[in-house]
Each structure stands twice: as C-alpha cells, then as structure tokens.
Amino acid sequence: MTVRHALLALLSEGPKYGLQLRQEFEARTGEVWPLNVGQVYTTLQRLERDGFVESEDSAEDGPQRGFRITRDGEKELAEWLRTPPDLSSPPRDELVIKVLVALRVPGVDVHEVIQVHRRYLVELMQQWTRLKEDAAEHDLGFALVVDAELFRIDSVVRWLDAAEGRLKRASVEADAPEATTDAQSPAAMPLPRLGRRVGVRR
Amino acid sequence: MTVSEAVREHAAEPADELEVGTGDGGAPARRAITRWAWRLFRREWRQQLLVLALLTLAVAATTIGVAIASNTLSPVDATMGTANHRVTIPGSDPNLSAHIAAIQKMFGPTEVVAHQPIAVAGSVATVDLRDQDPKGVYGHATVRLAAGRYPNGADEVAVAPPVAATFSLHIGNVWHQGGRDRRVVGLVENPQNLLDEFALVAPGQAIPPNEVSILLNTTDARFRAFHLGDVALSVEARSYAGQTAAATAVLALGTIGLLFVGLVAVAGFTVMAQRRLRAMGMLGAIGATDRHIRLVMLANGAVVGALAAIVGTVVGLLGWIAFIPHLEGLAGHRIDWFHLPWWAIAMAMLLAFLTAVAAAWWPARSAARIPIVAALSGRPPRPQPAHRFAAAGSALLLVGLSLLAFAHQKRPPLIVTGIVAITLGLLFLAPLGIAGLAVFARRAPIAVRLALRDLARYQARSGAAVAAVTLAIGIAATVAVSASAAEAEAVPTAGNLPTNQLLVYLAGPGPVGGGARCPNRRRRNSRSSRPASINSRPCSTPRTWPPWMRR
Amino acid sequence: MTAALELRSVSKVYGDGPTEVQALREVNLSVEAGALVAVMGPSGSGKSTLLTIAGSLEDATTGEVLVGGLTLSGMSRNDRARLRRRAIGYVFQDFNLLAGLTAVENVALPLELDGVAARTAQAAGMEALEQLGLSDQGSRFPDQLSGGERQRVAIARAVVGDRRLLLADEPSGALDSVNGEAVMRLMRAACRRGVAGVVVTHDAQLASWADRVVFLRDGRVVDQTAPPLGPESLLEPSPSQ
Numbered sequence: 003m004t005v006r007h008a009l010l011a012l013l014s015e016g017p018k019y020g021l022q023l024r025q026e027f028e029a030r031t032g033e034v035w036p037l038n039v040g041q042v043y044t045t046l047q048r049l050e051r052d053g054f055v056e057s058e059d060s061a062e063d064g065p066q067r068g069f070r071i072t073r074d075g076e077k078e079l080a081e082w083l084r085t086p087p088d089l090s091s092p093p094r095d096e097l098v099i100k101v102l103v104a105l106r107v108p109g110v111d112v113h114e115v116i117q118v119h120r121r122y123l124v125e126l127m128q129q130w131t132r133l134k135e136d137a138a139e140h141d142l143g144f145a146l147v148v149d150a151e152l153f154r155i156d157s158v159v160r161w162l163d164a165a166e167g168r169l170k171r172a173s174v175e176a177d178a179p180e181a182t183t184d185a186q187s188p189a190a191m192p193l194p195r196l197g198r199r200v201g202v203r204r
Numbered sequence: 205m206t207v208s209e210a211v212r213e214h215a216a217e218p219a220d221e222l223e224v225g226t227g228d229g230g231a232p233a234r235r236a237i238t239r240w241a242w243r244l245f246r247r248e249w250r251q252q253l254l255v256l257a258l259l260t261l262a263v264a265a266t267t268i269g270v271a272i273a274s275n276t277l278s279p280v281d282a283t284m285g286t287a288n289h290r291v292t293i294p295g296s297d298p299n300l301s302a303h304i305a306a307i308q309k310m311f312g313p314t315e316v317v318a319h320q321p322i323a324v325a326g327s328v329a330t331v332d333l334r335d336q337d338p339k340g341v342y343g344h345a346t347v348r349l350a351a352g353r354y355p356n357g358a359d360e361v362a363v364a365p366p367v368a369a370t371f372s373l374h375i376g377n378v379w380h381q382g383g384r385d386r387r388v389v390g391l392v393e394n395p396q397n398l399l400d401e402f403a404l405v406a407p408g409q410a411i412p413p414n415e416v417s418i419l420l421n422t423t424d425a426r427f428r429a430f431h432l433g434d435v436a437l438s439v440e441a442r443s444y445a446g447q448t449a450a451a452t453a454v455l456a457l458g459t460i461g462l463l464f465v466g467l468v469a470v471a472g473f474t475v476m477a478q479r480r481l482r483a484m485g486m487l488g489a490i491g492a493t494d495r496h497i498r499l500v501m502l503a504n505g506a507v508v509g510a511l512a513a514i515v516g517t518v519v520g521l522l523g524w525i526a527f528i529p530h531l532e533g534l535a536g537h538r539i540d541w542f543h544l545p546w547w548a549i550a551m552a553m554l555l556a557f558l559t560a561v562a563a564a565w566w567p568a569r570s571a572a573r574i575p576i577v578a579a580l581s582g583r584p585p586r587p588q589p590a591h592r593f594a595a596a597g598s599a600l601l602l603v604g605l606s607l608l609a610f611a612h613q614k615r616p617p618l619i620v621t622g623i624v625a626i627t628l629g630l631l632f633l634a635p636l637g638i639a640g641l642a643v644f645a646r647r648a649p650i651a652v653r654l655a656l657r658d659l660a661r662y663q664a665r666s667g668a669a670v671a672a673v674t675l676a677i678g679i680a681a682t683v684a685v686s687a688s689a690a691e692a693e694a695v696p697t698a699g700n701l702p703t704n705q706l707l708v709y710l711a712g713p714g715p716v717g718g719g720a721r722c723p724n725r726r727r728r729n730s731r732s733s734r735p736a737s738i739n740s741r742p743c744s745t746p747r748t749w750p751p752w753m754r755r
Numbered sequence: 756m757t758a759a760l761e762l763r764s765v766s767k768v769y770g771d772g773p774t775e776v777q778a779l780r781e782v783n784l785s786v787e788a789g790a791l792v793a794v795m796g797p798s799g800s801g802k803s804t805l806l807t808i809a810g811s812l813e814d815a816t817t818g819e820v821l822v823g824g825l826t827l828s829g830m831s832r833n834d835r836a837r838l839r840r841r842a843i844g845y846v847f848q849d850f851n852l853l854a855g856l857t858a859v860e861n862v863a864l865p866l867e868l869d870g871v872a873a874r875t876a877q878a879a880g881m882e883a884l885e886q887l888g889l890s891d892q893g894s895r896f897p898d899q900l901s902g903g904e905r906q907r908v909a910i911a912r913a914v915v916g917d918r919r920l921l922l923a924d925e926p927s928g929a930l931d932s933v934n935g936e937a938v939m940r941l942m943r944a945a946c947r948r949g950v951a952g953v954v955v956t957h958d959a960q961l962a963s964w965a966d967r968v969v970f971l972r973d974g975r976v977v978d979q980t981a982p983p984l985g986p987e988s989l990l991e992p993s994p995s996q
C-alpha cells in the first residue's frame with residue numbers, strides 16, 4: 003500500500019512526470035526501495051481510477067505524461083499519514099515511510115504526525131500493561147508474551163522519540179544560517195542530505 | 205487500632221477535604237532532626253577534623269594556660285599556710301606566753317610555731333629549726349612528710365631535702381648540730397616552698413625559741429584595732445590578688461583564640477553545608493521548615509562544640525598533669541593538680557561550645573534560604589554582589605587607618621580599635637577582591653583558574669577564611685604595635701636603662717623608694733606577702749625579720 | 756469532589772532578558788484521587804518543572820496550583836512545608852533517602868517532622884514498608900540497599916501517613932526494567948488506595964502503567980491518551996486499513 007501513498011505524497015508537492023516520480027521515490031527512500039517503471043505506472047493508473055490523481059493531458063502515455071494530485075487524493079494522503087500501521091506485522095518500515103513522507107508533504111506538521119503514532123502506541127501499551135497487571139502472577143508464559151509485545155512497541159516509540167529529536171536538531175541547524183522559514187516547513191528539512199548519506203554508504 | 209489509623213487520627217483530617225492545619229512538628233520533629241544531625245556527624249566527623257582539632261586545641265591551651273597562671277603563685281602561702289595574718293614575737297620577750305595567750309584570746313583559733321636558727325658552717329644562711337604541729341589548723345599545708353616519720357621526743361628530727369643535702373643526712377643518721385645530737389627519722393618538705401631549709405622537731409623541742417610566730421585568720425580592720433603593748437611585734441598580712449587576675453587574662457587570650465577558630469569554623473561548616481546541600485533540599489521536600497533545616501547545622505555545631513570542649517578539657521588536664529613536675533621545679537612549690545580555677549575552665553568550655561554554635565549559625569541560615577529545587581540539584585546560593593559591602597568596607601578601612609595614624613604608636617585603645625576596624629573593613633572588601641581575582645583568572649593557568657573560580661563561587665566560605673587570616677594578622681599586629689606603644693609610654697623603673705636616660709629616686713615614704721638605701725625595702729620573702737603594719741620605723745625592722753626570710 | 760491536584764494555565768519562566776527560558780506555557784492538568792497520570796516528553800520539555808510546581812517546591816510565574824482544593828499561591832513557607840509533610844510525597848530519580856537514617860527511619864521522617872512521636876512514627880513506617888514487601892530492609896541504611904530497594908523505600912516514605920499526592924520524577928530512571936516495573940506496580944498500588952499520582956518519565960513502558968499519559972513538548976501539553984479501552988480491545992481487529 004505504501005507505494006501508492008508515497009506517490010501521492012510526491013505529487014502533493016506539485017505536478018510531476020512519471021519518470022520523475024520514480025527517481026524521487028528512490029532518492030527519498032534512501033535508494034533502499036527500488037521501483038520499476040511498470041510498478042509506477044500501474045499504481046498511477048489505479049490512483050487515477052480512484053480519483054486521487056489526474057493526468058495533465060491524457061493524450062500520450064509515457065514518461066512525459068504529468069500527474070497532479072486531486073483534493074480527494076490529498077484527503078486520502080492525510081488520512082493515511084495518521085493511520086496507525088498494522089502492528090500484527092512488523093510495523094517499523096511502514097511507520098518509517100510515513101514519517102519520511104510526512105516530511106515532504108507541505109502543510110503537514112511532522113511532530114503532530116509523530117505524536118499521533120506515539121499516542122496510539124502508548125495507548126496500545128497501556129492495554130497490554132493492564133493485561134499484565136491483571137494477569138495472575140504465576141502465568142509466566144503470558145507475562146513473557148506481553149513483555150515481548152511491550153518491548154517491541156516500546157522500540158517503535160523510542161524510534162519516534164529519536165526521530166523527533168533528530169528533526170528538532172535538524173530544524174535548529176537549518177534555522178541557524180538563514181533564520182527565515184517556519185521550522186516545520188518542508189523546505190527546512192534537510193532530507194536530500196539524508197538520502198545522499200545513505201547513498202554514499204552503499 | 206492499627207498504627208496507620210493512629211497516625212491518621214493524629215493528622216485529624218477528614219478523608220476528603222484537605223486541611224493544612226497548624227503546628228511545626230514540635231519536640232518530635234526537633235528530636236528527629238537532631239538524631240539525624242548526630243548520625244551525620246558520626247559518619248562525617250573526619251571531614252570536620254580541622255575545626256574539631258582547632259577548637260580542641262584552643263580549649264586545651266586555655267585549660268593549661270589558666271592552670272599554669274593560677275598555680276605559678278602558690279595558692280597557699282609558704283609561711284602562713286591558710287592563715288591570712290602572721291604575728292611574730294621575739295623569743296626574748298619576757299612575757300612571751302602572756303602575749304600569746306592574749307592573741308589567742310582575741311582572735312580565736314591560732315597556731316603557734318617556734319623557730320630556732322641553726323648556723324651552717326661556711327655560710328651566712330641558717331637552718332630554721334621549727335617546732336610546728338604538722339596537722340595545725342593553718343600550717344598543715346606548709347609541712348609534708350616526704351619519707352620516714354615525724355619526730356617524736358626530744359632527740360628526733362625530720363629535715364628538709366636541702367638540709368639533708370647540705371649536711372649529708374639520711375634517715376637513721378644522727379645529726380650533731382647546735383650542741384645536740386638528734387636522730388633523723390624522716391624527710392619533710394614545705395610544699396609551698398621547696399627551697400625552704402628547715403628541720404622539724406617534736407613539740408616543745410625548739411628551746412629556747414629565737415622567735416615565735418602566730419598564725420591567725422582575721423580582718424585587717426580588726427587587727428589594726430588590736431594593740432599589745434610595746435613588744436617588737438612584726439605582722440604580715442596576706443594579699444589575695446593575682447591568681448584570679450592571671451586566670452582572667454589567660455581566659456581573655458583564649459577568647460581571642462576562639463574567635464579566630466570560630467572564623468575558621470564558619471568556613472569549615474560552610475563547606476559541610478554545601479556537601480549536605482542535596483540532603484537538606486530533600487529534607488525540605490519532605491516537609492521540613494526553615495527552622496528544622498537550620499537546626500541540622502546548629503545541632504552539628506553544638507556536637508562539634510561540645511565534643512571539642514570535653515576533649516579539649518581532658519587533653520588540657522592531662523597536659524597539665526604531665527607538666528606539673530616541671531612547673532614545680534620552676535615555681536618552687538608543690539602543686540595540687542586539682543587546684544584549678546574551675547570556673548575559668550567551665551567558661552572556656554562554654555565559650556568553645558558557643559563559638560561552634562555561632563559559627564554554624566551563618567551557614568545554617570544561608571542553607572535554609574536556598575530554594576529547595578536549587579538545593580536538590582546541589583546548586584550553591586548565588587554570591588551576593590561584591591560591591592554591596594564595598595562602601596562599608598572602604599569606610600571601615602579608612603577609619604581604621606586614620607585611627608592608627610592618630611594613635612602615633614602610643615595609645616593602645618586607639619590602636620586596638622583601628623586594627624579591629626581594618627579587619628572588619630578587609631572582611632567586607634574581600635568579596636570585591638575575590639571577584640577581581642576571578643576576572644584576572646581568565647588568563648591564569650588552569651589550576652589557578654579553578655581555585656579562583658571556586659573562591660568566587662563559594663563566597664561564604666572564602667569570606668570567612670579571609671576574615672580568619674585578617675584577624676590572625678590583626679592580632680599579631682595589635683600585639684606588636686601595643687607592645688611598642690607600651691614601651692614608648694612606660695617610665696622605666698628598673699633594669700638596664702638606655703644610655704641617654706637616668707633614673708632618679710626621690711626621698712620620701714612613697715612606695716617607689718626611700719632616700720636611704722634600705723636593703724630590706726626589697727621584698728624578697730614571699731611573693732604573696734607584704735609587710736602590712738610594722739610597729740617600729742622603717743629600717744629598724746631587720747632584727748625582727750625571721751631568719752628564713754633573709755635568703 | 757475536588758481534584759487532588761489541579762493546575763490552571765500554569766506558566767513558568769526562568770531567568771530574564773536574553774537568558775529567559777519558558778519552561779511551562781499555559782499548562783492545564785487535573786488529577787483525581789486514585790488516578791495515576793504519567794507525563795512524557797523529551798528532555799527539557801518542562802516535566803520536572805511541572806512536578807516541582809505541583810509539589811509547592813517552586814512558584815508558578817502565572818497561573819494557579821491547587822492541591823486538595825487549596826491554592827498554593829497565598830501560602831506561607833511554613834504552610835507549604837506543612838502541606839508537603841502531610842499531603843505530598845516525592846520520589847526523585849536517584850537521591851531520595853537521607854544517609855545516616857535507616858530505611859524505616861527515613862520512611863517515618865515526614866511523620867516525625869509533623870510531630871508524631873518517634874515510636875508511633877516508626878511503627879507506621881514499618882507498616883508502610885511491610886505493605887510494600889520491604890519489611891526485611893527496615894533496619895538497613897540507604898547505602899546498604901540496592902538502587903531498586905532504595906526507590907521502593909522512597910515510595911513507602913512518599914505514601915506513609917495520609918498522603919494525597921504522590922509525585923515521582925523518573926522514579927526508575929536508573930533501574931533495570933524489572934525494578935522499574937516493581938516501582939510502577941507500587942505506584943499503582945498506592946493510587947488504588949486513593950492517592951493521586953503523577954509520574955514523570957520518558958520511558959513508554961513505565962508510562963503505560965498510568966491511567967492517563969500526558970505528552971509535554973516545549974512546555975506545552977500537546978496531547979494525552981484517551982481513557983483506557985480495557986484489554987479486550989487488543990483482541991479486536993487492529994484499526995489499520
């Protein structure tokens with residue numbers, strides 16, 4: 003599901019061509035997520051079918067064709083950003099993508115997105131903890147399972163904390179030289195650098 | 205009723221509405237705080253060792269000082285014992301026994317001692333053959349058996365060690381002297397005058413007496429009203445001055461020493477308060493009032509003071525006891541270790557205690573003023589702005605300097621006041637100086653920089669330390685300047701004169717000197733005795749002076 | 756019924772001029788008796804400041820603080836001290852017990868400071884320790900206890916007597932997860948007996964013991980968790996797409 007929303011996010015910055023979308027997607031996900039051209043186009047077609055994007059001119063099919071996000075598409079994106087990932091499967095990757103994407107979407111407060119997830123995770127942990135609290139002392143197996151779950155969710159919360167801290171530092175650094183833009187504006191986010199670093203390591 | 209119910213009942217609060225109520229914990233709270241302070245002291249006494257040692261030293265030195273001051277002069281007169289008047293009648297007096305009876309009738313209990321001089325070959329000195337009751341009401345303190353036994357019967361004698369040495373006598377020897385043979389049965393001494401050369405004989409064996417002295421207790425006025433015909437009577441009265449005055453002087457010196465130690469203690473206690481800052485913040489967080497927090501420090505000060513007072517006194521007394529044999533040799537009389545001005549020692553103990561409590565007061569006060577949150581995170585109080593006291597300090601310094609200039613090295617009161625003013629002035633100026641040093645510190649090497657920063661940051665203890673140093677220098681300067689002022693002021697009365705001075709004695713009956721040189725004007729006998737009334741004219745008394753006084 | 760603790764648009768400013776720090780901005784918080792509230796937030800977000808102001812250790816710059824319905828702002832220093840020893844219990848991160856006093860004496864100290872005779876107070880302290888399963892540690896000195904035991908003794912001290920408000924600043928900051936859990940269980944137990952608890956932490960596992968988690972950022976309350984759903988909700992399908 004994430005490719006779909008990632009493309010929506012890229013389009014939320016402005017109209018783009020299909021090829022451009024593929025390049026930017028790969029660049030932003032740290033080039034760890036290769037995407038073939040076919041995938042991009044089938045996804046875009048589905049998005050168009052659902053009314054989330056519209057093509058600029060429907061004359062020719064190909065790399066030169068431009069797409070633009072619709073109002074419905076923006077709504078879908080905003081909703082998705084705040085939807086907690088399915089925690090029955092390892093959630094981190096999806097969450098990571100969401101935070102990365104949120105950075106690029108204009109008008110989205112990343113901190114708020116992070117907080118929504120954090121609150122959801124903590125509420126989840128509260129429920130697990132309540133289970134553990136109520137469980138009989140001798141039910142060792144159950145306690146171990148709950149602990150495992152709690153630690154797993156906890157690690158996600160910690161990643162969110164770390165991400166927030168990193169963002170804050172980055173915005174302070176970005177503010178310092180020019181001290182102009184709003185800290186939350188995507189322009190202030192040094193995301194390209196992030197991508198470059200990962201690329202260099204590879 | 206369970207305990208928690210009891211506690212809840214004590215709090216007397218309805219379960220729902222919170223009421224703060226009144227009261228500050230009273231005696232149980234103070235006890236709890238004191239208990240904690242005491243435990244802390246037991247854990248951390250080593251860190252207060254400097255203050256403890258200084259206070260102990262001050263108390264010990266004061267104890268030894270007052271002990272020496274009040275025992276250098278024998279408390280009991282070497283010739284009168286515990287009596288305060290001594291009447292001497294020549295043995296040649298025809299009505300000797302009648303006169304003695306008259307005196308006894310007039311003054312109640314008296315003690316009669318008969319003397320007979322024994323010449324020593326090759327010496328002008330004589331040995332005093334003495335007939336005296338060793339258990340006499342007044343004289344018992346002037347006779348002590350050192351070995352053997354007291355003489356019994358006509359041909360026994362006990363001699364004083366100097367006599368035994370002169371005549372090479374031992375117990376059991378026979379002493380041929382004055383035409384008589386006497387067996388030496390014991391060694392006696394005059395505890396009040398170890399150089400007293402005398403020999404003790406059994407009652408009635410000093411015959412014929414050269415003179416008879418009568419010891420009695422009376423007032424000067426009563427004695428003056430008493431007349432005994434035209435006998436060549438000589439009288440001595442005892443003076444009581446001296447010992448108390450000496451002890452008081454030593455105590456005053458001790459107080460100055462304690463003041464110095466007190467300033468050091470302020471610095472020490474401030475350091476300790478800083479070390480306990482977090483604990484005191486914790487105490488405040490669980491509901492201790494400012495008074496409780498002050499009590500922590502004050503109780504610590506009290507413990508330190510009490511301990512130093514007790515240990516110092518014990519150390520002082522032990523030192524005193526160890527010093528007695530030496531002092532007996534110097535002072536020439538036996539010393540009873542227990543004969544001490546206990547009031548002065550108690551005073552020194554009390555002063556040490558009060559010094560420690562007072563020294564703890566300032567750190568206690570500032571510890572209670574630190575906000576609890578700052579205390580919990582161990583932040584020291586913000587230093588007072590240095591310039592706040594600078595004006596007062598400069599004024600005091602100026603006043604002090606001008607007083608010194610005005611005193612012309614001659615007026616001790618002005619000098620002392622001036623030095624006190626300078627000390628205080630420097631104390632007030634110290635923060636400014638420290639702040640100045642901190643500025644200078646920026647370019648100093650790292651060790652110096654750290655030290656100076658620390659000084660500036662912990663102002664209270666730096667200030668106290670500076671004050672202690674200033675006071676120490678001030679004391680030294682005061683002593684030196686007052687001494688030189690006193691020297692400049694004083695009219696020399698004796699000793700070597702500078703080549704450009706001349707001492708002239710004026711004729712007259714005044715105490716400074718008579719026109720005629722009269723050898724017996726110089727009181728050589730006992731330091732605490734003075735001729736009180738002499739029946740015959742001055743310079744006619746030599747015949748009536750007992751032989752042991754012509755040493 | 757009045758809340759055990761209530762903060763009404765509390766702000767706190769440290770320093771002035773260029774060094775001014777806005778530690779709290781218009782914070783509103785209400786904690787009922789029996790509730791345990793966790794405060795989470797990044798370092799420097801004002802969590803400790805919130806707690807010290809709630810516990811009358813510091814004054815708010817503006818706003819109102821009520822403990823058990825009593826306004827703190829008009830109180831004298833002595834009244835506050837009395838309030839602290841009667842109604843408020845603190846647990847700090849690492850330094851809680853007074854060296855030189857045994858565990859039971861430490862627990863009994865607030866009562867003794869309030870004028871309870873030593874013997875009664877210590878019996879109450881022993882009872883509090885027993886309730887927390889620490890009766891063996893009563894006669895030991897703080898330096899003879901492990902970090903976890905020290906924190907549990909500190910909780911006993913914070914709830915001894917008739918305390919209304921239990922304030923804990925990173926109470927398990929230096930402890931491992933087992934000890935941290937033990938500490939949080941104790942806090943919950945205390946709250947179940949009617950104490951209102953506020954625990955500051957940045958550990959989500961510890962915060963999840965609370966009935967409500969308040970999120971603080973840059974001195975502002977930015978979010979809080981919904982009332983607990985109950986564990987059954989875990990069995991329902993997860994709310995993702």
Ligand SMILES: Nc1ncnc2c1ncn2[C@@H]1O[C@H](COP(=O)(O)OP(=O)(O)OP(=O)(O)O)[C@@H](O)[C@H]1O
Binds near residue numbers: 776957
């Ligand atoms: N006494 C003080 N003087 C000046 N600033 C202070 C003081 N105390 C706290 N601050 C500032 O107030 C802000 C909040 O501090 P606080 O201690 O409440 O943070 P915190 O959330 O407890 O952080 P941590 O999780 O690191 O303990 C911080 O920016 C801090 O620098």
Ligand SMILES: [Mg+2]
Binds near residue numbers: 803924
């Ligand atoms: Mg904190």
